[in-house]
Amino acid sequence: MTREEITDGRNLRSIATKKRLLEASKELFYENGFEKTTITQIIKRAGTGYGTAYVYFKGKDEILTSLIEDVMQEFLDMANTPFAPATKQEAKTLIHKQVLLFLNMANENHQIMKVFSEAIGLSSTVDSKWNEIRETNIHYITRDITYSQSQGLARTDLQANLVARFWFFANENYQWEVVHKKNTASIEEIAKTLTDMYVDGLYIM
């Protein structure tokens, strides 16, 4: 209820310290990746003592999660987009837009996403965060497919949740390719191919 905005000198200092630690971490993660960055490197660049890092964060993991929180929220928000097409063509347009959004977000945040992808598998916290994003996305895709099926737009002989995973997995992997700048085709081309395959495979007519 009451926003405790205690802003005496000490508090301001501690806020600044935490910020310096985060800034330094971000820089180092971008430069050398997550694993190769050590706490010692971070505190040196931030100009603090070793123990200070552990005052603000439980460890390297928590520093990273702190840094990626915003991007992850974007991903979660993006998942729940209104979807109520009346025709197959309309569905295609909506889905295409969605794929583009997804891939472009990956592209724009490729630096932090790269660190993120490295940390999946390295840190169980990051891992479960990504799984949350995954399952949330799949959940909403399933909902959209079910809707299309109920409208007679999509074939009903396929299980919505299985198709949803299929679709998300393909998107996810292309996303990582984009993040690592390994994509052999342009984002636009990728989006077009993915959408065409998907919609023509799932939708009727």
Next chain:
Amino acid sequence: MTREEITDGRNLRSIATKKRLLEASKELFYENGFEKTTITQIIKRAGTGYGTAYVYFKGKDEILTSLIEDVMQEFLDMANTPFAPATKQEAKTLIHKQVLLFLNMANENHQIMKVFSEAIGLSSTVDSKWNEIRETNIHYITRDITYSQSQGLARTDLQANLVARFWFFANENYQWEVVHKKNTASIEEIAKTLTDMYVDGLYIM
């Protein structure tokens, strides 16, 4: 040319030592995973001295790669299966069979595959090994799609290599689900859904 089968007592002993190290490693990897297993644990179970492990392997990575070599070869071999369907229906049958093979192999070798998946991202050697498998598979899938396109069986408005990645990515992720026993549906159901979506999206008629 000349197979140097020196099998004096010393050599036999060293072979046995290496084998013991591999056995112990396998057991521990299965029990506690790759990362949590330490060299000390391994040499204790193998009944050797600490340094001995480093005589036979450069480190934990090399022990693992040694253990997964066989499975990986299987994956590589599997990729290059004859594919020359005359009709869409025939293509569907062949592809369905292939997906089943892929997922079943993952299922049968789920223990070692689980360790494998953990080590991807943790070890650059393992990572690049998996990438090799990936690219090889995608290469052959691309070849098959191109063939189908040339036969007038598949639509030509989609880039074969992009579709191939799309397809492989979906398979790969389902494979990991199977490996981690996270799959929500049976292997048969998964294979059916994947194949239907894919073939109906890509093939004509």
Next chain:
DNA sequence: AAAGATATTGACACTGTGTCAACTAAACAA
């Protein structure tokens, strides 16, 4: 200015890796 509260610090204990000089044991030569 003394006391109290908060923030900062680096030395320390701990875990794990990889190396290497010393050691042991088998094979061979005389």
Next chain:
DNA sequence: TTGTTTAGTTGACACAGTGTCAATATCTTT
């Protein structure tokens, strides 16, 4: 058989990184 060489084994050591905590510094309040 014994001495020598060669192959195989070993654990102590140096090193790198983590996380903790008692001591210290700095700011705020009385």
